[in-house]
Amino acid sequence: MTNHSNNPTIGGKTSMKTIREAINDALREEMRRDPTVIILGEEVSGGAGCGGQDDAYGGVFGVTKGLMPEFGRERVIDTPISEAAIIGAAAGAANNGLRPVAELMFFDFIGVSFDQIFNQAAKFRYMFGGKSKTPMVIRGTVGGGWRAGAQHSSMLHSIVTHVAGLKVVMPANAYDAKGLMVQAIRDDDPVIFLEHKVMYDIACEVPDEQYCIPFGEASFPRQGNDVTIVAISNMVTHALTVADILAKEGIGCDVIDPRTVSPLDHEAILESVAVTGRLVIIDEGNPRCGLASDIAGIVAEHGFYSLKAPIRTVTAPHTPVPFAPELEDAYLPNAEKLMVAVREVLAAGPSGA
Amino acid sequence: MPYSTEFLLTAYRTMKTIREFEERCVKEFEGGNIPGFTHVSNGQEAIAVAACIDLSDKDIIGSTHRGHGHCIAKGCDVGGMMKEIMGRATGLCKGKGGSMHIADIDKGMLGANAIVGGGPPLVNGAALAAKTLGTKNVALSFNGDGSANQGTVFEAMNMAVVLKLPHIFVYENNGYAEGTAANYGVGATSLTERNAGFGMPAECVDGLDFFATYEALKIATEHARNGGGPTAIEAMCVRFDGHFIGDPQLYRPKDEIKNARKTQDCLKIFRERVITEGWLKAAVMDAIDSEVMVAIETAVVDALAAPHPDPATDLMSDVYCSY
Numbered sequence: 003m004t005n006h007s008n009n010p011t012i013g014g015k016t017s018m019k020t021i022r023e024a025i026n027d028a029l030r031e032e033m034r035r036d037p038t039v040i041i042l043g044e045e046v047s048g049g050a051g052c053g054g055q056d057d058a059y060g061g062v063f064g065v066t067k068g069l070m071p072e073f074g075r076e077r078v079i080d081t082p083i084s085e086a087a088i089i090g091a092a093a094g095a096a097n098n099g100l101r102p103v104a105e106l107m108f109f110d111f112i113g114v115s116f117d118q119i120f121n122q123a124a125k126f127r128y129m130f131g132g133k134s135k136t137p138m139v140i141r142g143t144v145g146g147g148w149r150a151g152a153q154h155s156s157m158l159h160s161i162v163t164h165v166a167g168l169k170v171v172m173p174a175n176a177y178d179a180k181g182l183m184v185q186a187i188r189d190d191d192p193v194i195f196l197e198h199k200v201m202y203d204i205a206c207e208v209p210d211e212q213y214c215i216p217f218g219e220a221s222f223p224r225q226g227n228d229v230t231i232v233a234i235s236n237m238v239t240h241a242l243t244v245a246d247i248l249a250k251e252g253i254g255c256d257v258i259d260p261r262t263v264s265p266l267d268h269e270a271i272l273e274s275v276a277v278t279g280r281l282v283i284i285d286e287g288n289p290r291c292g293l294a295s296d297i298a299g300i301v302a303e304h305g306f307y308s309l310k311a312p313i314r315t316v317t318a319p320h321t322p323v324p325f326a327p328e329l330e331d332a333y334l335p336n337a338e339k340l341m342v343a344v345r346e347v348l349a350a351g352p353s354g355a
Numbered sequence: 356m357p358y359s360t361e362f363l364l365t366a367y368r369t370m371k372t373i374r375e376f377e378e379r380c381v382k383e384f385e386g387g388n389i390p391g392f393t394h395v396s397n398g399q400e401a402i403a404v405a406a407c408i409d410l411s412d413k414d415i416i417g418s419t420h421r422g423h424g425h426c427i428a429k430g431c432d433v434g435g436m437m438k439e440i441m442g443r444a445t446g447l448c449k450g451k452g453g454s455m456h457i458a459d460i461d462k463g464m465l466g467a468n469a470i471v472g473g474g475p476p477l478v479n480g481a482a483l484a485a486k487t488l489g490t491k492n493v494a495l496s497f498n499g500d501g502s503a504n505q506g507t508v509f510e511a512m513n514m515a516v517v518l519k520l521p522h523i524f525v526y527e528n529n530g531y532a533e534g535t536a537a538n539y540g541v542g543a544t545s546l547t548e549r550n551a552g553f554g555m556p557a558e559c560v561d562g563l564d565f566f567a568t569y570e571a572l573k574i575a576t577e578h579a580r581n582g583g584g585p586t587a588i589e590a591m592c593v594r595f596d597g598h599f600i601g602d603p604q605l606y607r608p609k610d611e612i613k614n615a616r617k618t619q620d621c622l623k624i625f626r627e628r629v630i631t632e633g634w635l636k637a638a639v640m641d642a643i644d645s646e647v648m649v650a651i652e653t654a655v656v657d658a659l660a661a662p663h664p665d666p667a668t669d670l671m672s673d674v675y676c677s678y
Contacts (some may be wrong), residue, residue, distance in 0.1 A: 040487060076487060082517055087510035090476020091483050094494075097465060098415060098484035117507070121470050122477055126542050129456040131449035132673035191675035218678075265365065265678050 003305035016119035019208040021201050024139075024176035025065050028183035029103065029194060031212045033073050036101060039187055041066055042079040043088055043105030043141075050080035062107050063143060063202055085115035085238040089140065093192070096138040101187055108144030108154045111163070123192045124167030135190045139183075144172075145236055145286055146323045146334050147200040155323035155330075157286040159234075160192040160293050162194045163264045169193045169217055170264040176206045178261055181215030188214065199280060226254020229280040229344055232271055232297055234260055237284040243337040244344055253348065263293055272305045279310035280347045284340050289317040311351035314343040356634055358566075360604035363635050366565060367645050370400040370622055373424040375651045376433055380423065380440065380454075383655060384600045390442050393454045396424040398595035401621035402562045403428040403568035405590075409576060415463045415481035415494040416476035421527075425497050430462045437654040439464050443661035448454055450664045451673065461520045471532075472505025474498070475524065479511050481522035481676030482579075493579040495523040501532025503546055512553040512587070521579035523572065524550070524587040528560060531595040534606045562590030563621040576642055592664065593619045 019027065031313035033039045033212055047070030060067025070078035075335070081088050086107060092104035108113060112119060119140065128132045141336040145154040163170045166220045169191055173179035188310030223238065224245040233241035245255035256274045260267050273282050285294040301313060316335045322332050377397035383389050396403065399421075407416065407428035418425040426436055439446030439455045448540065458466035465481060466656060468474040478496035485492040502508050503526055508636055515522045521603060532540050542547040550557035560571045566589050575586035593615045597604045629635040664670075 038488075042483075060629050079483075079487060079518065082510075084510035085474045086507045086516055087514040090511065091480040091514065094415075094417075094465065094477035094480020094482075095484040095487070096480070097460065097477075098481045099488055100480075100484045102480075114506075117470055117473060118476055122468075122473055126458075126466070127675070129448060129452040130458040130460065131447065131451050133448070133458065134460050135676050165433055169675070169678075184409070191678075 003211045015210045016207040017182070017210055018205050019174065019175045019176045020203050020205045021179045021197065022063065022065050022203065024071070024180035024181050024208050025197065026067065027208070029066065030069060030072065032184060032187045033069065033077065035212070038099060038128070039067060039101045039103065040077045040079065040095070041103045041105065042081055042091060044081060044083055044107055046070070046074065046105050047078050047080050050075070061105060063199065065141075065197070065202070066105070069272065085111045087119050089115040091120035092124065092138045092140070093118060093126070093136055096123070097126065097134050098137045098191070101137045103139040103141060103187060106140055106142035109144045109158055110153050110156045110258060112158060114144070119162070119168070120165045123174060124165050127191070128167060136192045137190045139193045139195050141187045141195045142196065143199040144196045145198040145200060146330055147236075149325060149327060149330060150327045152322035157318070159196055159263055160291065160296070162286050163296070164291075167192065168264060169262065171195045171217065172235040172337070173197070173261065174201070174235055174259050175204065176208050178215060179223065180208055181213050182261060184187045184212050185214040185217060189217070196235065201236050215261065217262040218267055219268040220258050221262045221268035222257065223259055224255055224257040226256045227277055228254045229282065229348055230256045230258060230271070230274040230278045231340070231344065232258045232260065232281070232283045234263060234285065234293065237286055237335060239285060240335065240337040240340050244340045247341070248344065267352045268300055268304070275301055275305045277309055281309070282314045282343045282347055283330070284316040284335050284342065285320055286335055288320050289315065290320055292317060311347045314347050316340050316343045358535070358634065360635070361597070362408070362641070363629055366404050367625060367629075367640055368647065369404045369408070369428055370525045370565070370625065371643055372433060372650065373400040373403060373427045374622055375647050376427060376436070379651050379655060381404070381439070381555065381596065381600050388659060389440055389454070391453060392599045393440065394421040394599050395596055396421045398615060398619070398621070399527055399529060399562065399592045400424055401565040401625065402525065402568055402590045402592055404502055406497070406523070406525050406572050408569065410463065410493070410495065412461065412463045413492045415465050415478065415491065415492065417478035417481070417494070418467040419466045419474065419497050419502065420467060420469050421499070422457060422470070422497070422622070423454070425461070426457050426464055426467065429464045431457065431464055434497055434654045434657055437658040438661045441658045441661070442663070443658060444660045444664040444669065449669060449673070450546050451669070471499070472502040472507040473491060475508050475511035478522055479515055480518055482515065482522040485521055486518070487668045491580055493521040493523065493576055495525060498524060498526045498535035499532060500526065500530065500541060500546065502530040504532070504540055509655070512550070512585070515585040516554045519584040520580070521582070522585040523575045524585060524658045525572070526550070526587065526589040527592055528589050529592045531594060531598070531607070533598045547587070547589045550589065553587070555585045555587055557587040557589070559589040559591065562592035563619055563624055565621060565625050601629065617621065
């Protein structure tokens with residue numbers, strides 16, 4: 003049984019930090035603590051060989067800003083635009099004494115590097131009979147809302163969650179982002195760390211010291227007995243909006259943020275559904291073979307007799323992410339769509355509310 | 356004598372071990388003792404041994420689907436290899452890898468690789484680790500004329516130059532990428548010229564000549580070890596057998612297959628050279644031949660008697676360090 007308490011209390015000082023700053027803190031402190039931690043990717047510093055300003059980017063979203071000036075280009079490595087070579091270098095280095103953090107910039111770019119992720123890094127340990135370990139982190143930005151078009155907005159967590167040998171992390175706040183990144187770097191398996199690009203500036207109180215959040219342990223940003231809402235990454239924002247509105251109506255939403263989708267905290271979800279009997283899953287990914295249908299399947303198989311109403315999923319439609327603002331807005335799951343689904347689930351079933 | 360007797364004996368013994376291992380794999384495959392499919396490297400032994408003979412266990416190699424020879428040259432245990440290829444629990448990878456995924460991290464063998472072109476990006480990583488940690492170790496990737504056309508290899512070569520990585524790219528050009536000719540699939544008139552275009556030293560050698568191949572690789576390895584960055588060596592060679600065991604090879608001229616063993620056998624060429632030069636006596640090599648035959652026979656007998664994996668305990672283990 004996993005510990006289903008909310009975030010453990012960390013002693014000492016805290017500061018308001020954005021997700022961007024929290025991840026930067028985690029990287030910086032781990033690099034100070036462990037000389038084998040390196041960062042590589044496109045413009046993780048920026049300005050290599052240009053003659054202008056060094057550290058011009060610090061990653062395209064500024065997450066790794068300031069790390070190259072402290073740790074040098076030997077440990078914060080600007081690479082050519084060669085995603086397969088970036089991931090391969092990270093995986094090969096991870097098997098030879100380093101703990102690389104590779105950045106894919108936009109996680110859509112797994113397309114050109116996927117062999118190195120799913121055929122190589124993910125399978126080493128199994129293929130090699132347990133003799134190897136591959137302690138690497140692949141950071142990538144996911145999700146829509148930036149009008150970035152179909153090839154820079156995908157939510158591809160389900161693809162990597164499907165792959166045995168990978169762990170998949172999706173923080174929804176700065177506290178989790180820091181603790182999960184520290185855990186990801188210290189973890190001995192390949193970890194995919196997915197950062198939602200619309201969430202970088204969302205801030206909360208974050209302990210100054212380093213701490214780990216274990217993988218496979220959900221958090222419960224709202225607790226209630228009437229309906230379970232499972233949400234990850236930016237969808238947690240919408241789940242909280244809905245939960246706070248319904249709370250004023252006396253309806254209690256049990257909001258579960260799994261934080262990591264591989265491993266997934268099955269128990270937290272099943273225990274919640276055992277109480278509420280009603281489940282809505284909101285996921286920004288496409289609907290087919292996605293996280294929402296996966297969780298629905300788990301509950302249908304293991305929690306069927308707890309259910310008082312059919313499970314509902316709120317996902318993107320089965321299309322690429324569109325560019326035009328009105329199309330993208332229509333594409334993305336949001337609080338309104340979630341509210342409709344939650345009310346339907348509350349009203350459905352033989353003992354509907 | 357430019358080479359020590361010990362060096363020559365090691366070179367011969369290792370090449371002969373690869374030859375007999377591969378010939379025996381064919382026999383055991385045809386006898387139904389090897390599941391799946393298998394690619395053998397007989398005919399290409401000189402390159403594997405020339406590339407690995409000076410490497411330590413801390414130097415890393417990445418191999419290909421045709422990787423048995425590279426494993427043996429890098430010091431992997433032939434008994435463990437044969438068990439692995441037969442899918443046994445006591446194989447080098449507990450029977451979870453098989454012929455195309457033999458690896459032995461302790462020997463600096465980062466794995467055969469069933470994805471053509473999958474290895475060089477990973478070998479860059481091993482080279483990056485060596486450079487970052489300042490170990491003076493080198494990394495070496497084996498490639499074929501087929502993987503030479505993969506984008507992953509282009510990316511890896513460029514990055515190796517950009518980051519000045521101690522990575523030796525070895526191209527075993529046996530003339531065939533599966534069933535397609537190298538002179539069809541490689542668009543450039545010369546693979547070596549194209550390799551040079553990446554901005555690294557590039558050389559083409561006769562891969563049937565152990566000594567020519569060794570001398571080129573020695574320079575490349577020292578260059579990498581001294582911080583000079585990557586080198587590409589194309590070694591021309593011949594594949595005695597098909598792409599996989601059982602490949603009818605209809606795409607090859609019949610006399611080419613027939614003549615390869617007669618006129619392009621790197622082991623024969625080695626023997627003739629060392630005898631002509633007076634470096635080794637035939638009787639010494641004949642004795643090695645006998646010892647190798649016994650060792651391979653033992654490997655096969657042991658492998659056939661080795662336990663099979665137990666699904667109850669072995670199926671689910673070794674996926675993660677922790678999950």
